[in-house]
Amino acid sequence: MPDSLIPQTTEFQRELLGWYRHHRRSLPWRDAPSLYKTVVSEFMLQQTQVKTVLPYLARWLEIFPDFAALAAASEEQVVKNWEGLGYYTRARNLHKLARALVALPSPPRTREAWLELPGIGPYTSAAITSISFGTPAAVVDGNVVRILTRLTADGTAFRDSAAASKALAPLADALLNRAEPGDHNQAMMELGATVCHRRTPLCTVCPVRPYCAASRRGEPELYPRLAPKLIEQLAVTRLWCRHQGKLLLHRTAGDARRLANLHELPALEHAGLGESFFAGDTPIATKKRGITRFAITESIYAIQAAKLPRGTADRPGLVWVTLTELEAITLSGPHRRWVTELLASEP
DNA sequence: AACTCGGGGCG
DNA sequence: CGCCCAGAGTT
Numbered sequence: 064m065p066d067s068l069i070p071q072t073t074e075f076q077r078e079l080l081g082w083y084r085h086h087r088r089s090l091p092w093r094d095a096p097s098l099y100k101t102v103v104s105e106f107m108l109q110q111t112q113v114k115t116v117l118p119y120l121a122r123w124l125e126i127f128p129d130f131a132a133l134a135a136a137s138e139e140q141v142v143k144n145w146e147g148l149g150y151y152t153r154a155r156n157l158h159k160l161a162r163a164l165v166a167l168p169s170p171p172r173t174r175e176a177w178l179e180l181p182g183i184g185p186y187t188s189a190a191i192t193s194i195s196f197g198t199p200a201a202v203v204d205g206n207v208v209r210i211l212t213r214l215t216a217d218g219t220a221f222r223d224s225a226a227a228s229k230a231l232a233p234l235a236d237a238l239l240n241r242a243e244p245g246d247h248n249q250a251m252m253e254l255g256a257t258v259c260h261r262r263t264p265l266c267t268v269c270p271v272r273p274y275c276a277a278s279r280r281g282e283p284e285l286y287p288r289l290a291p292k293l294i295e296q297l298a299v300t301r302l303w304c305r306h307q308g309k310l311l312l313h314r315t316a317g318d319a320r321r322l323a324n325l326h327e328l329p330a331l332e333h334a335g336l337g338e339s340f341f342a343g344d345t346p347i348a349t350k351k352r353g354i355t356r357f358a359i360t361e362s363i364y365a366i367q368a369a370k371l372p373r374g375t376a377d378r379p380g381l382v383w384v385t386l387t388e389l390e391a392i393t394l395s396g397p398h399r400r401w402v403t404e405l406l407a408s409e410p
Numbered sequence: 411a412a413c414t415c416g417g418g419g420c421g
Numbered sequence: 422c423g424c425c426c427a428g429a430g431t432t
Contacts, residue, residue, distance in 0.1 A: 104427085105427065107427095108426085108427040108428095109426090109427070109428045109429070110415090110416090110417090110425090110426055110427085110428055110429090111416095111417080111418080111426060111427085111428095112418070112419060112425085112426050112427090113426090113427075114418090114419070115417080115418055115419075115426085116427090147416090147417075147418095148416080148417075148418095149415080149416030149417040149418085150415055150416060150417080150428090150429090151415085151416080152415070152429080152430075153415095153428090153429085156429080156430090181429095181430095182428095182429070182430090183429085184428060184429045184430085185428085185429090186427070186428055186429085187427085187428075187429080190427065202427075204426085204427045204428075205425070205426060205427075205428090206426090206427070207427090222411085222412085223412090224425085224426095224428085225411090225412095225428075225429095226411085228428085248427090249427090252427050253427095255427090256426090256427080261421095261424075261425065261426095262420095262421070262424095263421090289424095289425095291423090291424090292423085292424080294422085294423070294424095320414075320415070320430090320431080321414075321415055321416080322415090322416085351422095352416085352417080353416085353417075353418085353422090353423085354415085354416055354417080355413095355414070355415065355416075355417095356413095356414090358422080358423090395416070395417085396416070396417060396418085397416085397417080
Protein backbone atom coordinates (compact mmCIF):
# COMPACT_ATOMS: atom_id res chain seq x y z
CA MET A 64 0.00 0.00 0.00
CA PRO A 65 1.35 3.46 -0.89
CA ASP A 66 1.34 4.88 2.59
CA SER A 67 4.12 7.41 2.87
CA LEU A 68 1.42 9.53 4.48
CA ILE A 69 1.04 7.29 7.49
CA PRO A 70 3.99 8.65 9.51
CA GLN A 71 2.37 12.10 9.36
CA THR A 72 -1.07 10.91 10.33
CA THR A 73 -1.38 13.09 13.42
CA GLU A 74 -0.47 16.26 11.54
CA PHE A 75 -2.83 15.35 8.73
CA GLN A 76 -5.70 14.80 11.15
CA ARG A 77 -5.07 18.08 12.93
CA GLU A 78 -4.96 20.15 9.74
CA LEU A 79 -8.08 18.45 8.39
CA LEU A 80 -10.11 18.89 11.55
CA GLY A 81 -8.96 22.49 12.05
CA TRP A 82 -10.06 23.31 8.54
CA TYR A 83 -13.39 21.56 9.01
CA ARG A 84 -14.23 23.48 12.20
CA HIS A 85 -13.87 26.75 10.31
CA HIS A 86 -15.14 25.92 6.85
CA ARG A 87 -17.88 23.37 7.21
CA ARG A 88 -21.18 24.23 5.61
CA SER A 89 -24.18 24.71 7.80
CA LEU A 90 -26.36 21.69 7.01
CA PRO A 91 -29.59 20.47 8.61
CA TRP A 92 -28.06 17.27 10.00
CA ARG A 93 -25.26 19.29 11.59
CA ASP A 94 -27.22 22.11 13.20
CA ALA A 95 -29.17 20.32 15.92
CA PRO A 96 -27.89 16.80 15.31
CA SER A 97 -29.89 13.75 16.33
CA LEU A 98 -29.70 10.07 15.51
CA TYR A 99 -32.89 10.36 13.49
CA LYS A 100 -31.66 13.24 11.35
CA THR A 101 -28.36 11.48 10.81
CA VAL A 102 -30.04 8.26 9.70
CA VAL A 103 -32.55 9.94 7.37
CA SER A 104 -29.94 12.19 5.80
CA GLU A 105 -27.52 9.30 5.27
CA PHE A 106 -30.21 7.30 3.46
CA MET A 107 -31.14 10.24 1.26
CA LEU A 108 -27.50 11.03 0.55
CA GLN A 109 -26.73 7.57 -0.83
CA GLN A 110 -25.68 8.30 -4.41
CA THR A 111 -27.40 11.67 -4.22
CA GLN A 112 -25.89 15.12 -3.94
CA VAL A 113 -26.39 17.32 -0.89
CA LYS A 114 -28.10 20.00 -2.93
CA THR A 115 -30.67 17.55 -4.22
CA VAL A 116 -31.40 16.17 -0.76
CA LEU A 117 -31.98 19.45 1.10
CA PRO A 118 -35.59 20.21 0.10
CA TYR A 119 -36.63 16.55 0.50
CA LEU A 120 -35.07 16.33 3.95
CA ALA A 121 -36.74 19.52 5.16
CA ARG A 122 -40.16 18.28 4.07
CA TRP A 123 -39.48 14.82 5.46
CA LEU A 124 -38.60 16.09 8.93
CA GLU A 125 -41.85 18.05 9.02
CA ILE A 126 -43.99 15.06 8.07
CA PHE A 127 -42.02 12.34 9.87
CA PRO A 128 -40.34 14.13 12.82
CA ASP A 129 -38.94 11.01 14.48
CA PHE A 130 -38.58 7.24 14.21
CA ALA A 131 -41.95 6.69 15.88
CA ALA A 132 -43.79 8.84 13.35
CA LEU A 133 -42.01 7.14 10.47
CA ALA A 134 -42.69 3.67 11.83
CA ALA A 135 -46.37 4.52 12.26
CA ALA A 136 -46.76 5.73 8.68
CA SER A 137 -47.85 3.49 5.80
CA GLU A 138 -45.30 2.42 3.23
CA GLU A 139 -47.37 4.17 0.59
CA GLN A 140 -47.12 7.46 2.48
CA VAL A 141 -43.38 6.97 2.97
CA VAL A 142 -42.68 6.29 -0.70
CA LYS A 143 -44.92 9.19 -1.73
CA ASN A 144 -42.66 11.54 0.20
CA TRP A 145 -39.65 10.08 -1.61
CA GLU A 146 -41.21 10.85 -5.01
CA GLY A 147 -38.55 12.21 -7.36
CA LEU A 148 -35.52 11.25 -5.26
CA GLY A 149 -35.03 7.92 -7.01
CA TYR A 150 -33.70 4.61 -5.69
CA TYR A 151 -37.04 4.00 -4.03
CA THR A 152 -35.77 0.90 -2.23
CA ARG A 153 -34.02 3.35 0.07
CA ALA A 154 -37.38 4.69 1.24
CA ARG A 155 -38.76 1.20 1.88
CA ASN A 156 -35.61 0.20 3.74
CA LEU A 157 -35.68 3.37 5.82
CA HIS A 158 -39.28 2.59 6.71
CA LYS A 159 -38.37 -0.99 7.68
CA LEU A 160 -35.45 0.33 9.67
CA ALA A 161 -37.69 2.70 11.65
CA ARG A 162 -40.04 -0.17 12.46
CA ALA A 163 -37.10 -2.34 13.56
CA LEU A 164 -35.68 0.40 15.78
CA VAL A 165 -38.91 1.23 17.60
CA ALA A 166 -39.26 -2.46 18.43
CA LEU A 167 -35.94 -2.37 20.27
CA PRO A 168 -35.43 -1.05 23.82
CA SER A 169 -32.76 1.30 22.43
CA PRO A 170 -30.93 1.75 19.12
CA PRO A 171 -27.80 -0.37 18.66
CA ARG A 172 -24.49 1.37 19.23
CA THR A 173 -22.09 -0.89 17.35
CA ARG A 174 -21.28 -0.89 13.68
CA GLU A 175 -21.83 -4.65 13.47
CA ALA A 176 -25.35 -4.39 14.86
CA TRP A 177 -26.28 -1.57 12.46
CA LEU A 178 -24.95 -3.61 9.53
CA GLU A 179 -27.69 -6.15 10.17
CA LEU A 180 -30.43 -3.57 9.65
CA PRO A 181 -32.16 -2.92 6.30
CA GLY A 182 -30.52 -0.43 3.95
CA ILE A 183 -27.36 -0.24 6.06
CA GLY A 184 -24.07 -1.19 4.40
CA PRO A 185 -20.41 -0.57 5.09
CA TYR A 186 -20.59 3.16 4.46
CA THR A 187 -23.83 3.98 6.28
CA SER A 188 -23.00 1.85 9.34
CA ALA A 189 -19.69 3.68 9.73
CA ALA A 190 -21.28 7.08 9.17
CA ILE A 191 -24.12 6.62 11.65
CA THR A 192 -22.09 5.06 14.46
CA SER A 193 -19.14 7.42 14.15
CA ILE A 194 -21.32 10.54 14.00
CA SER A 195 -23.93 9.54 16.58
CA PHE A 196 -21.93 7.40 19.00
CA GLY A 197 -18.28 8.27 18.41
CA THR A 198 -17.49 4.78 17.18
CA PRO A 199 -14.05 4.63 15.49
CA ALA A 200 -15.23 3.48 12.05
CA ALA A 201 -13.89 5.18 8.91
CA VAL A 202 -16.29 5.96 6.07
CA VAL A 203 -15.29 5.42 2.46
CA ASP A 204 -17.56 7.16 -0.02
CA GLY A 205 -16.85 8.69 -3.41
CA ASN A 206 -15.29 11.77 -1.79
CA VAL A 207 -12.94 9.70 0.35
CA VAL A 208 -11.90 7.56 -2.61
CA ARG A 209 -10.95 10.70 -4.48
CA ILE A 210 -9.01 12.17 -1.56
CA LEU A 211 -7.15 8.99 -0.66
CA THR A 212 -6.07 8.15 -4.20
CA ARG A 213 -4.82 11.71 -4.61
CA LEU A 214 -3.02 11.85 -1.27
CA THR A 215 -1.02 8.76 -2.25
CA ALA A 216 -1.09 9.27 -6.04
CA ASP A 217 -2.59 5.80 -6.27
CA GLY A 218 -2.86 5.07 -9.99
CA THR A 219 -4.57 1.70 -9.59
CA ALA A 220 -7.17 1.11 -12.29
CA PHE A 221 -10.32 0.25 -10.36
CA ARG A 222 -13.23 -1.50 -12.01
CA ASP A 223 -15.69 0.84 -10.29
CA SER A 224 -16.06 2.96 -7.21
CA ALA A 225 -17.24 -0.02 -5.13
CA ALA A 226 -13.98 -1.85 -5.80
CA ALA A 227 -12.03 1.30 -4.98
CA SER A 228 -13.90 1.77 -1.70
CA LYS A 229 -13.11 -1.75 -0.63
CA ALA A 230 -9.44 -1.44 -1.53
CA LEU A 231 -9.04 1.88 0.25
CA ALA A 232 -10.78 0.92 3.49
CA PRO A 233 -7.52 0.03 5.29
CA LEU A 234 -5.94 3.37 4.45
CA ALA A 235 -9.07 5.25 5.50
CA ASP A 236 -8.99 3.36 8.78
CA ALA A 237 -5.30 4.14 9.32
CA LEU A 238 -5.95 7.85 8.85
CA LEU A 239 -9.05 7.98 11.05
CA ASN A 240 -8.88 10.34 14.00
CA ARG A 241 -10.04 7.90 16.64
CA ALA A 242 -10.68 10.67 19.16
CA GLU A 243 -13.10 12.49 16.84
CA PRO A 244 -14.26 9.91 14.30
CA GLY A 245 -17.54 11.63 13.45
CA ASP A 246 -16.03 15.00 12.67
CA HIS A 247 -13.05 13.38 10.96
CA ASN A 248 -15.35 11.42 8.63
CA GLN A 249 -17.48 14.46 7.90
CA ALA A 250 -14.35 16.53 7.34
CA MET A 251 -13.06 14.07 4.73
CA MET A 252 -16.35 14.21 2.86
CA GLU A 253 -16.64 17.97 3.23
CA LEU A 254 -13.15 18.39 1.82
CA GLY A 255 -14.05 16.19 -1.14
CA ALA A 256 -17.28 18.09 -1.74
CA THR A 257 -15.98 21.64 -1.44
CA VAL A 258 -12.23 21.56 -2.22
CA CYS A 259 -11.01 18.27 -3.68
CA HIS A 260 -13.39 18.39 -6.65
CA ARG A 261 -13.37 15.73 -9.29
CA ARG A 262 -12.28 18.32 -11.83
CA THR A 263 -10.18 21.41 -11.14
CA PRO A 264 -9.68 20.77 -7.42
CA LEU A 265 -8.86 23.85 -5.35
CA CYS A 266 -5.39 22.72 -4.25
CA THR A 267 -4.28 26.24 -3.37
CA VAL A 268 -6.71 26.40 -0.47
CA CYS A 269 -6.45 22.74 0.56
CA PRO A 270 -5.53 22.27 4.22
CA VAL A 271 -3.77 18.94 3.57
CA ARG A 272 -1.92 19.89 0.42
CA PRO A 273 1.49 19.31 2.08
CA TYR A 274 0.56 15.63 2.43
CA CYS A 275 -0.79 15.19 -1.10
CA ALA A 276 1.37 13.37 -3.64
CA ALA A 277 -0.98 14.08 -6.55
CA SER A 278 -0.88 17.81 -5.87
CA ARG A 279 2.92 17.70 -5.73
CA ARG A 280 2.93 16.10 -9.14
CA GLY A 281 0.53 18.75 -10.35
CA GLU A 282 -1.94 16.22 -11.73
CA PRO A 283 -4.64 15.61 -9.14
CA GLU A 284 -7.28 14.99 -11.80
CA LEU A 285 -5.59 11.73 -12.80
CA TYR A 286 -7.00 10.17 -9.63
CA PRO A 287 -8.94 8.05 -9.03
CA ARG A 288 -8.59 5.90 -12.15
CA LEU A 289 -11.96 4.28 -12.75
CA ALA A 290 -13.02 2.20 -15.74
CA PRO A 291 -15.31 4.15 -18.07
CA LYS A 292 -18.94 3.12 -18.17
CA LEU A 293 -20.72 2.27 -21.37
CA ILE A 294 -23.88 4.25 -22.00
CA GLU A 295 -26.48 2.46 -24.10
CA GLN A 296 -29.05 4.29 -26.19
CA LEU A 297 -32.63 3.20 -25.68
CA ALA A 298 -35.93 4.27 -27.22
CA VAL A 299 -39.26 3.90 -25.42
CA THR A 300 -42.71 4.66 -26.80
CA ARG A 301 -45.44 5.70 -24.37
CA LEU A 302 -49.14 6.43 -24.50
CA TRP A 303 -51.05 9.55 -23.58
CA CYS A 304 -54.61 8.37 -23.25
CA ARG A 305 -57.30 10.55 -21.70
CA HIS A 306 -60.86 9.34 -21.25
CA GLN A 307 -63.77 10.80 -19.27
CA GLY A 308 -61.46 13.04 -17.28
CA LYS A 309 -59.10 10.20 -16.44
CA LEU A 310 -55.55 9.38 -17.49
CA LEU A 311 -54.27 5.89 -18.32
CA LEU A 312 -51.21 4.93 -16.30
CA HIS A 313 -49.17 1.83 -15.62
CA ARG A 314 -48.48 0.77 -12.06
CA THR A 315 -45.40 -1.39 -11.59
CA ALA A 316 -45.93 -4.56 -9.56
CA GLY A 317 -45.20 -4.27 -5.85
CA ASP A 318 -42.57 -7.01 -5.91
CA ALA A 319 -40.67 -5.52 -8.85
CA ARG A 320 -37.08 -4.59 -8.27
CA ARG A 321 -37.49 -1.22 -9.83
CA LEU A 322 -40.20 1.40 -9.38
CA ALA A 323 -42.30 -0.99 -7.30
CA ASN A 324 -45.85 0.36 -6.96
CA LEU A 325 -44.88 3.52 -8.83
CA HIS A 326 -46.87 4.87 -11.77
CA GLU A 327 -45.65 5.90 -15.18
CA LEU A 328 -47.24 6.58 -18.54
CA PRO A 329 -47.85 3.16 -20.12
CA ALA A 330 -45.23 1.89 -22.54
CA LEU A 331 -46.22 -0.01 -25.66
CA GLU A 332 -45.45 -3.33 -24.00
CA HIS A 333 -47.69 -2.52 -21.02
CA ALA A 334 -50.54 -1.96 -23.44
CA GLY A 335 -49.67 -5.06 -25.44
CA LEU A 336 -49.07 -3.01 -28.56
CA GLY A 337 -46.49 -3.77 -31.23
CA GLU A 338 -43.40 -1.67 -31.81
CA SER A 339 -44.83 -0.20 -34.99
CA PHE A 340 -48.21 0.73 -33.55
CA PHE A 341 -47.58 4.48 -33.91
CA ALA A 342 -45.47 4.21 -37.06
CA GLY A 343 -45.96 7.33 -39.15
CA ASP A 344 -47.66 9.28 -36.36
CA THR A 345 -46.23 12.35 -34.66
CA PRO A 346 -45.55 12.23 -30.90
CA ILE A 347 -47.03 14.97 -28.72
CA ALA A 348 -43.73 15.07 -26.82
CA THR A 349 -40.22 13.65 -26.98
CA LYS A 350 -38.26 13.47 -23.75
CA LYS A 351 -34.71 12.47 -22.93
CA ARG A 352 -33.61 11.04 -19.63
CA GLY A 353 -30.67 9.14 -18.18
CA ILE A 354 -31.03 6.01 -16.11
CA THR A 355 -27.74 4.56 -14.88
CA ARG A 356 -26.16 3.17 -18.02
CA PHE A 357 -29.00 4.04 -20.39
CA ALA A 358 -29.71 7.19 -22.32
CA ILE A 359 -33.41 6.90 -23.00
CA THR A 360 -35.43 8.80 -25.55
CA GLU A 361 -39.11 8.56 -24.74
CA SER A 362 -41.70 9.40 -27.37
CA ILE A 363 -45.21 10.05 -26.11
CA TYR A 364 -48.16 9.53 -28.47
CA ALA A 365 -51.72 10.65 -27.85
CA ILE A 366 -54.39 8.08 -28.56
CA GLN A 367 -58.14 8.02 -28.01
CA ALA A 368 -59.38 5.31 -25.67
CA ALA A 369 -61.74 4.06 -28.38
CA LYS A 370 -58.82 3.44 -30.70
CA LEU A 371 -57.08 1.09 -28.30
CA PRO A 372 -57.53 -2.58 -29.12
CA ARG A 373 -60.40 -4.03 -27.11
CA GLY A 374 -59.38 -5.10 -23.61
CA THR A 375 -56.21 -3.07 -23.56
CA ALA A 376 -57.16 -1.02 -20.51
CA ASP A 377 -57.89 -4.22 -18.58
CA ARG A 378 -54.35 -5.48 -18.90
CA PRO A 379 -52.52 -6.06 -15.60
CA GLY A 380 -50.90 -2.93 -14.19
CA LEU A 381 -52.93 -0.49 -16.29
CA VAL A 382 -55.12 1.88 -14.29
CA TRP A 383 -57.41 4.79 -15.04
CA VAL A 384 -56.64 7.64 -12.69
CA THR A 385 -58.70 10.77 -12.06
CA LEU A 386 -56.85 14.07 -11.83
CA THR A 387 -57.65 14.18 -8.12
CA GLU A 388 -56.21 10.70 -7.57
CA LEU A 389 -53.21 11.68 -9.64
CA GLU A 390 -51.99 14.04 -6.94
CA ALA A 391 -52.06 11.35 -4.26
CA ILE A 392 -50.37 8.50 -6.10
CA THR A 393 -46.63 8.21 -6.65
CA LEU A 394 -45.09 8.75 -10.07
CA SER A 395 -41.43 8.53 -10.99
CA GLY A 396 -39.82 11.97 -11.03
CA PRO A 397 -39.67 12.55 -14.79
CA HIS A 398 -43.17 11.19 -15.34
CA ARG A 399 -44.55 13.48 -12.67
CA ARG A 400 -43.09 16.44 -14.54
CA TRP A 401 -44.18 15.25 -17.97
CA VAL A 402 -47.73 14.50 -16.88
CA THR A 403 -48.06 17.89 -15.20
CA GLU A 404 -46.66 19.55 -18.30
CA LEU A 405 -48.91 17.69 -20.73
CA LEU A 406 -52.04 18.29 -18.66
CA ALA A 407 -51.24 22.01 -18.54
CA SER A 408 -50.90 22.14 -22.32
CA GLU A 409 -54.22 20.42 -22.99
CA PRO A 410 -56.85 22.53 -24.70
C1' DA B 411 -17.44 -9.93 -8.46
C1' DA B 412 -20.73 -8.10 -11.50
C1' DC B 413 -25.35 -5.96 -12.09
C1' DT B 414 -29.03 -3.11 -11.04
C1' DC B 415 -31.54 0.62 -9.11
C1' DG B 416 -33.49 6.78 -10.77
C1' DG B 417 -32.50 11.03 -10.80
C1' DG B 418 -30.17 15.38 -10.98
C1' DG B 419 -26.00 18.58 -11.00
C1' DC B 420 -22.62 20.24 -13.69
C1' DG B 421 -18.64 20.89 -16.85
C1' DC C 422 -23.81 14.39 -23.60
C1' DG C 423 -20.92 11.89 -19.95
C1' DC C 424 -19.32 11.49 -15.29
C1' DC C 425 -20.36 11.61 -10.56
C1' DC C 426 -23.00 11.90 -6.43
C1' DA C 427 -22.23 11.02 1.87
C1' DG C 428 -24.13 2.98 -1.70
C1' DA C 429 -26.86 -1.21 -0.91
C1' DG C 430 -29.09 -5.48 -2.32
C1' DT C 431 -29.26 -9.28 -5.40
C1' DT C 432 -27.47 -12.77 -8.35
